[in-house]
Amino acid sequence: MTAHALHGDLESTALYDLPGPRTRRRHFLYGIASTVVILGLLAWLLYLLFDTEQFTAAKWSPFTYKGIQELLLRGLGNTLKAFLYASVFSLVLGTVLAAGRLSVHRPVHWAATLCVEFFRAMPVLVMIFFIFIALKVQPLPALVAGLTLYNGSVLAEVFRTGINSVDRGQREAAYALGMRKTQVMTFVLAPQAVRAMLPTIISQLVVALKDTSLGYLITYEEFLHAGKLIASNLDYDLPFIPVVMIISPIYIGMCMLLSWFAGWVARFERSSPKTEAVDVAEAGPGTVLPGEPR
Amino acid sequence: MYVLTENFSLYWQGFLGTVQLTVYASLLALVLGFVMASFRVAPVGSFRVFGTVWVTVLRNTPLTLLFFAVLLGLPRFGLVLPFQVFAVLALGCYTSAFICEALRSGINTVPKGQGEASRSLGMTFTQTLGSVVLPQAFRSVIPPIGSTLIALAKNSAIAGAFSVTELLGTYKTLSELGYNIIWTFVWIAVGYLIITLSISALFNVLEKRWGITR
Numbered sequence: 001m002t003a004h005a006l007h008g009d010l011e012s013t014a015l016y017d018l019p020g021p022r023t024r025r026r027h028f029l030y031g032i033a034s035t036v037v038i039l040g041l042l043a044w045l046l047y048l049l050f051d052t053e054q055f056t057a058a059k060w061s062p063f064t065y066k067g068i069q070e071l072l073l074r075g076l077g078n079t080l081k082a083f084l085y086a087s088v089f090s091l092v093l094g095t096v097l098a099a100g101r102l103s104v105h106r107p108v109h110w111a112a113t114l115c116v117e118f119f120r121a122m123p124v125l126v127m128i129f130f131i132f133i134a135l136k137v138q139p140l141p142a143l144v145a146g147l148t149l150y151n152g153s154v155l156a157e158v159f160r161t162g163i164n165s166v167d168r169g170q171r172e173a174a175y176a177l178g179m180r181k182t183q184v185m186t187f188v189l190a191p192q193a194v195r196a197m198l199p200t201i202i203s204q205l206v207v208a209l210k211d212t213s214l215g216y217l218i219t220y221e222e223f224l225h226a227g228k229l230i231a232s233n234l235d236y237d238l239p240f241i242p243v244v245m246i247i248s249p250i251y252i253g254m255c256m257l258l259s260w261f262a263g264w265v266a267r268f269e270r271s272s273p274k275t276e277a278v279d280v281a282e283a284g285p286g287t288v289l290p291g292e293p294r
Numbered sequence: 295m296y297v298l299t300e301n302f303s304l305y306w307q308g309f310l311g312t313v314q315l316t317v318y319a320s321l322l323a324l325v326l327g328f329v330m331a332s333f334r335v336a337p338v339g340s341f342r343v344f345g346t347v348w349v350t351v352l353r354n355t356p357l358t359l360l361f362f363a364v365l366l367g368l369p370r371f372g373l374v375l376p377f378q379v380f381a382v383l384a385l386g387c388y389t390s391a392f393i394c395e396a397l398r399s400g401i402n403t404v405p406k407g408q409g410e411a412s413r414s415l416g417m418t419f420t421q422t423l424g425s426v427v428l429p430q431a432f433r434s435v436i437p438p439i440g441s442t443l444i445a446l447a448k449n450s451a452i453a454g455a456f457s458v459t460e461l462l463g464t465y466k467t468l469s470e471l472g473y474n475i476i477w478t479f480v481w482i483a484v485g486y487l488i489i490t491l492s493i494s495a496l497f498n499v500l501e502k503r504w505g506i507t508r
């Protein structure tokens with residue numbers, strides 16, 4: 001007890017007990033040594049960057065031009081546009097497919113299951129390429145359609161898991177009150193399922209946001225594409241590394257923000273009295289292993 | 295329809311390329327993921343920070359951006375390797391973040407009484423880890439690792455767009471040869487289905503054999 005009181009956040013795990021004074025001193029030394037190694041690695045990286053002349057004025061000057069900034073912003077806007085379309089459509093498709101999978105009508109059930117399993121097993125890039133090349137669609141609709149088919153199918157599984165995870169008594173009570181099948185679903189099961197699955201749904205949207213960068217491969221003029229245009233400009237001495245150093249923090253930052261939001265929602269929903277009859281899922285994207293138990 | 299039979303060797307090469315990418319990148323991801331997971335549960339603070347940063351950054355990086363940075367960026371530092379090696383590197387590092395999280399949550403499912411009991415029996419750290427904690431953690435990480443490796447196999451398609459020999463990349467040659475593009479894609483889809491469904495079958499067997507019902 002006293003040990004816990006002394007170092008508040010430390011807790012013994014299955015792996016090791018609370019360290020004693022000697023171990024703590026040893027860990028402190030390890031900590032210093034490893035910090036030195038990590039800082040050394042970072043310094044070496046920085047040296048490499050300077051050594052290969054990534055910080056010359058010529059390579060960074062393009063970012064001061066208005067045209068280049070607008071190009072980057074337009075790319076970012078296009079990325080967000082694709083993300084917005086893809087997430088709205090995949091939420092709709094996910095709802096439809098989940099309804100299909102939960103349907104008691106055999107043909108509907110089988111069709112939805114086949115659809116979900118196929119699109120989850122297929123690389124999203126293959127679908128995007130198929131739509132873009134074989135069906136000769138414009139880049140934006142092709143990207144959005146590919147992302148929608150994939151994320152919609154994963155979301156359908158997420159919704160279904162959510163509906164099935166609602167406490168049995170809820171459904172039984174609703175039927176006992178004389179509600180119809182559709183009423184039970186829309187007024188009792190779905191609201192609780194959505195609350196329970198909201199962290200997973202948002203995490204799946206992070207996947208969609210990350211995958212909008214696939215648009216680069218089908219020449220959709222998104223963020224990465226704008227970066228590539230600047231990076232291959234000879235006038236600025238091919239500023240590839242500077243472009244990566246500008247683009248990746250923005251990309252990664254957006255995704256981190258959304259991931260963090262998913263984690264926050266998970267904590268929020270867990271403390272909400274409206275999720276007492278369901279287990280709120282961890283923040284993390286939906287799984288893709290077919291036939292997974294649960 | 296005849297695309298497959300007339301170009302079997304091309305498809306076969308692409309298929310093998312995808313399988314190779316998947317296998318090598320999986321191995322790299324499993325090893326790196328294990329290392330990072332042990333960093334994240336280490337008692338030393340700076341290891342934990344390093345592991346956390348690695349996972350958080352890589353999990354939130356678009357894979358295309360990572361490919362872009364690795365395949366086109368590393369050569370500027372004078373590191374010139376075959377594209378396939380770069381692709382394995384990018385895929386492996388990316389997936390290692392997800393493997394790490396799966397392993398870590400697996401370790402966290404082992405009740406701490408298990409470790410305390412084994413230590414009170416006088417087991418050393420290595421013994422506790424090797425014969426008490428990891429075997430139990432292994433059981434609960436089978437499904438998430440399977441699903442991560444399936445995602446890896448599917449993500450390997452991105453390598454094709456960066457001119458690494460693999461299944462999706464075969465469409466270019468075939469469409470130049472004037473074959474029906476729809477059938478070309480049908481057979482590519484079949485190839486990916488074979489790969490992902492066999493990984494899934496493998497992990498379902500593992501799950502049946504060693505998994506636990508929670």
